[in-house]
Amino acid sequence: MRNICVRQAGNRLCHPCFLPVAKGASDRSFGASIRTPMSADSDLNIDYVANLARLALTPEEKARYARQLGDILHYVEKLKEVDVTGVEPTAHASPVFNVWREDTAKPGLTVEQALRNAPVQRQHMVVVPKVVE
Amino acid sequence: MAATSHFLSATQLAEQLQAGKLTSVALVQAHLDRIAAVEPRVKAFNSHDAADALAQARASDARRAAGQARGPLEGIPVGLKDVIAVEGQPLTCSSKILANFVSPYDATVTTRLKAAGAVLLGRLNMDEFAMGSSTENSAVGPTANPWDLTRVPGGSSGGSAAAVAAGELPLTLGSDTGGSIRQPAALCGIVGLKPTYGLVSRFGLAAYASSLDQIGPLAHTVEDAALLLGAIAGHDERDSTSFKAEVPDYRAELAKRKGPWRLGVAREFFGAGLDPEVGAAVRTAIEHYRKAGCEIREVSLPLAAEYAIATYYLIATAEASSNLARYDGVRYGHRSAKAKDVTDLYFQSRAEGFGDEVKRRIILGTHVLSSGYYDAYYLRAQKVRTLIRNEFTAVLKDCDALLSPTSPSAAFRLGEKSADPLAMYLMDIYTISINLAGLPGISIPCGFTDGGLPIGLQLIGRPFDEAGLLTIARHYEQAHDWHAKHPAL
Numbered sequence: 001m002r003n004i005c006v007r008q009a010g011n012r013l014c015h016p017c018f019l020p021v022a023k024g025a026s027d028r029s030f031g032a033s034i035r036t037p038m039s040a041d042s043d044l045n046i047d048y049v050a051n052l053a054r055l056a057l058t059p060e061e062k063a064r065y066a067r068q069l070g071d072i073l074h075y076v077e078k079l080k081e082v083d084v085t086g087v088e089p090t091a092h093a094s095p096v097f098n099v100w101r102e103d104t105a106k107p108g109l110t111v112e113q114a115l116r117n118a119p120v121q122r123q124h125m126v127v128v129p130k131v132v133e
Numbered sequence: 134m135a136a137t138s139h140f141l142s143a144t145q146l147a148e149q150l151q152a153g154k155l156t157s158v159a160l161v162q163a164h165l166d167r168i169a170a171v172e173p174r175v176k177a178f179n180s181h182d183a184a185d186a187l188a189q190a191r192a193s194d195a196r197r198a199a200g201q202a203r204g205p206l207e208g209i210p211v212g213l214k215d216v217i218a219v220e221g222q223p224l225t226c227s228s229k230i231l232a233n234f235v236s237p238y239d240a241t242v243t244t245r246l247k248a249a250g251a252v253l254l255g256r257l258n259m260d261e262f263a264m265g266s267s268t269e270n271s272a273v274g275p276t277a278n279p280w281d282l283t284r285v286p287g288g289s290s291g292g293s294a295a296a297v298a299a300g301e302l303p304l305t306l307g308s309d310t311g312g313s314i315r316q317p318a319a320l321c322g323i324v325g326l327k328p329t330y331g332l333v334s335r336f337g338l339a340a341y342a343s344s345l346d347q348i349g350p351l352a353h354t355v356e357d358a359a360l361l362l363g364a365i366a367g368h369d370e371r372d373s374t375s376f377k378a379e380v381p382d383y384r385a386e387l388a389k390r391k392g393p394w395r396l397g398v399a400r401e402f403f404g405a406g407l408d409p410e411v412g413a414a415v416r417t418a419i420e421h422y423r424k425a426g427c428e429i430r431e432v433s434l435p436l437a438a439e440y441a442i443a444t445y446y447l448i449a450t451a452e453a454s455s456n457l458a459r460y461d462g463v464r465y466g467h468r469s470a471k472a473k474d475v476t477d478l479y480f481q482s483r484a485e486g487f488g489d490e491v492k493r494r495i496i497l498g499t500h501v502l503s504s505g506y507y508d509a510y511y512l513r514a515q516k517v518r519t520l521i522r523n524e525f526t527a528v529l530k531d532c533d534a535l536l537s538p539t540s541p542s543a544a545f546r547l548g549e550k551s552a553d554p555l556a557m558y559l560m561d562i563y564t565i566s567i568n569l570a571g572l573p574g575i576s577i578p579c580g581f582t583d584g585g586l587p588i589g590l591q592l593i594g595r596p597f598d599e600a601g602l603l604t605i606a607r608h609y610e611q612a613h614d615w616h617a618k619h620p621a622l
Binding site: 055 | 233234235237238330331343344370373374375376436439440442443444446447454458461462463464465466467468472473474475476477478479480481483484487489492493495496497499500503509510512513514515516517518519520522554555558569570571572596
């Protein structure tokens, strides 16, 4: 398995068409925030991850994604600056937890409806390539 | 209908329908004519079924004639972003992987639109699986901005925004995960509302990032957005994050509530990266509120400013990689013809079916969830998300709403940012933190650039206080006529 090690080369995050550097702009503005220099050390093993994602990539895609995602991973390194000691993670923003309902049968899709979009079907079943030799 | 009436508000159309001055058939036919005239240039629709829409319109007219009008949207055409299920209609998410998919059931918002009497007309273009800010990531092809056909309409709900701006439809629904309703609304010069997370059911919305996705209205006016929101909001047991919130009559609330309000302006929303013309228009809009007696408070959101984009792209891509695992070529969607075995079927079907940006986000999301990286990326992002939420909660204790630009620039040219994903991600810089915090946000028109491109003002409200947010937005709208300006097509 080829391991493409991605490291940040140059500050591509400062995109010229997007970020005209305004004189006297606040240091804590959104624009300033993405120019924060960070040490880059984001290893992305593109073959390993593509395999986990069950996604066939061409050599060209691998090279391009590795470069682009290297930039993005470098950018998100900045989250390491935040002190999150004792902070609870937020899974979602709705004030709703542990939703229960009665376990009662309700009308659902018919077999025909459920199989309507199946690429290949036979006798009310989805057909797939042979799994076991 | 007169030639200019494609741009009548849904509220006006509802009054004409009620008064018997207009039939739904005439209204729908007029919009079908408009679609036929401008759609070759705008390309807002992935598909629409004219005969089906006219049949719905005839049924609506029959109900009204029989004294059985269903609800506030009776007879009014409403278009849906091609990510929301309507039984028997295509649902493609503008992706090759769902090119031939037909929805087996209705989304909850669809059920509610039907119950309100709406005529469902058309499937609207979008960035593939709602991943993008320009609608250029559509496998169908890009939608054009009605104000300048060489520019993007924004995204990901670009078709939903362009269809309203072009007079093809009076009302549409979009979905907003990081700005995908508000940013295209701003770039197309219309109103777009992302409701509080949990107010509108996500059942039947093809999932992108489930903890951030929310369906909301796009319309010509704030009152129209209130009308459409009222029809779709409310608890649904089929969405476990749906909140049992009281759903008021939003239009009635608009008339009841009065200012002045305390409004916050975060200094971080006006720094480097903001186009000067956009900044000037938004500052002028803030002055409107000050002159109306509102107290304008300078506030600060340092964590949201510094860390929202990084937090979002970890959480959203992680959730996307999980949600999109279902597209495997087995039960529905594209199946590769060249797969050697069942495992290869997954690899090849997904490779052939997904577009570039979707693949990029699946790879990133899979990486940040993978063993050894989960705590450093995903869990840490969820904790920073808590801190960003807390920051907004603290600021909104003392402010009825916050004011900001919706987008850092007006509509950019087609192709301008396609090669640089991060530059594209930054188009959502003012909208993304609102999704992380789960708050309601609305974009309303607040002017034009010298080049004639619309500019959007974003208002951010307290959780489940859409009535308050809409009222504050309408106060500005009533004193200006930006919403009455339409593109020459």
